[in-house]
Amino acid sequence: MKIRKGMKFRLEPSNVQRERMSMFAGHNRAVWNKALEITKDRLDRKVPILWYHELNWNLTRLWKQSEEMAWLNDAPSQSLQQTLKHFDRAMRDCFDRNQPNKRMPRFKKKGRGDSFVFPQGFCVEGNRIKLPKLGWVRFRKSRELQGTMKSVTVSRNGKHWFVSILCEIEVPDPVHASLTAVGIDRGISIMAACSDERDYGNVRAFRKHQKRLAKAQRTLSRKVKFSNNWKKQKESIQTIHSKIANMRNDALHKASTEISKNHAMIFMEKLGVSRMSKSAKGTIDKPGKQVKAKSGLNRSILDTGWSMFAAMLEYKQAWNGGCVQYVPAAYTSQRCSACGYTAKTNRVSQSKFHCRHCGHAENADRNAARNILAAGHAVLACGVDAVATTVKQEPLAV
Ligand SMILES: [Zn+2]
Known part of the structure; x- marks a missing residue:
């Protein structure tokens, strides 16, 4: 390699x-x-x-x-x-x-x-x-x-x-030290919930800085533009911004390094980040619903820097000899990972999952991570079949 x-x-x-x-x-x-x-x-x-x-x-x-x-x-x-x-x-x-x-x-x-x-x-x-x-x-x-x-x-x-x-x-091709696979749900309250019961990165840590940022921005708006005080305030806003970015990068690096070390195979949802983080405001003809709630959610998504996280996992897996596989995102948050019962009502709140059918209760992000792992195995199984029937496809690197 x-x-x-x-x-x-x-x-x-x-x-x-x-x-x-x-x-x-x-x-x-x-x-x-x-x-x-x-x-x-x-x-x-x-x-x-x-x-x-x-x-x-x-x-x-x-x-x-x-x-x-x-x-x-x-x-x-x-x-x-x-x-x-x-x-x-x-x-x-x-x-x-x-x-x-x-x-x-x-x-x-x-x-x-x-x-x-x-x-x-x-x-x-x-x-x-x-x-x-x-x-x-x-x-x-x-x-x-x-x-x-x-x-x-x-x-x-x-x-x-x-x-x-x-x-x-x-360099010689690396061989991953582990043989296990993991499903990751890139959550809202925790950055990454894993099917191996580990969590990485608490998003709430950013909230404190976000409040400071909002306050600093309000202060800025009261200053005379381009005055010395305005410039000073502008600088301190920049400092908060880079602090948030550094915190996020550190958290993303720590999480991706550890996950990549522990697992040869990483499954993640194929998720259109752009679609989710797009403005919830809608258009004049078709105003969006729950604009405020969604913009808070959007901020959290951007906070966690999902696409950065995916990119880090991808290159770290390449270095360690593992791989990252994306699976379709449909219903991972609504399906019960214990019995497979799928319903909107299973998701009690942003963070709680409670199966109406079998009573399985768990953190919603963790439940989703388990579903992603299962979906990943299913995708792999299909992949293997496809290799057996069509010669063209490259063998899967596991
Ligand atoms: Zn169930």
């Missing part, structure tokens, strides 16, 4: 190199913003947008030839092209229904996320790296590089510049 690993080091550029790097970052930012400007304009006018090849044509034939953007010729053209490729990717993601959390790309601002990429033309010698149009730049080599170098990203954080070297490393 080949894996790709990024290794980041701090650069120690000369003053001239530092200046050139700022300039390159600026040129790449300009190319991104220009591409976005064109795209937005085309979307407004409802004409098809331009993809990488057309944008690249614009770059070399129009922008670089024009008087007002001729300075683009100073920047390494491969990194400008790479920026357009990233832009292309961002637009494709933005229109991809399977990536519900992706948004329209934004204009880049100076000093925020300054970076540029070299797909080729670089080499490393000792603690120096040779970069196109920059020459040899020293870096703090804190560890040895492994494998084949694929690309290099130069970025700025605060006043320091860094280089991230993407290496492709050949």
Whole structure:
């Protein structure tokens, strides 16, 4: 198995190199913003947008030839092209229904996320790296590089510049240490309820910060816009935001690492996150019901970062030699995991499940997790049959 690993080091550029790097970052930012400007304009006018090849044509034939953007010729053209490729990717993601959390790309601002990429033309010698149009730049080599170098990203954080070297490393195929399977319900009150009776991440922990956030935002609204106090308040809001994001990321990482370690096979619901987290307000002709309750629920869903969680589980399983399988989501919250009786009334509340038929009572998310595990086994059984009857299908990796 080949894996790709990024290794980041701090650069120690000369003053001239530092200046050139700022300039390159600026040129790449300009190319991104220009591409976005064109795209937005085309979307407004409802004409098809331009993809990488057309944008690249614009770059070399129009922008670089024009008087007002001729300075683009100073920047390494491969990194400008790479920026357009990233832009292309961002637009494709933005229109991809399977990536519900992706948004329209934004204009880049100076000093925020300054970076540029070299797909080729670089080499490393000792603690120096040779970069196109920059020459040899020293870096703090804190560890040895492994494998084949694929690309290099130069970025700025605060006043320091860094280089991230993407290496492709050949590693033996991992074999998962465990043979068990687990069903996970990505719940509302707990982040992940598992069929092995473990719970991960309490969503309520976020509520406290959410209240603080709401309060801070109210305070902001009372301040004079762009005054010093307003700026200070704005900063503290930003701090709360990043605190919530960090908490969530930590919780997601902890949960996904442990689940991936314990189980070779993970079953999850195939759930349209975008559909569930979409505004509950509805339209003017068709106003939504229970708008307030649903928007609270939506917030919880976004809190838990489901698609991030799924992505983490997927790559951790790949690393550990396990896999993630998605199963259809129908009725998992209404079916009794003990007897199979399915009814809306089984779900007493958001968190309680009580079977009307056999009396089985359990946390609703746990009951759903058990159903997901059962559904997963059923899917696998079908899969195995399919392999037996059709030769085309790839054997399932369990
Ligand atoms: Zn039952």
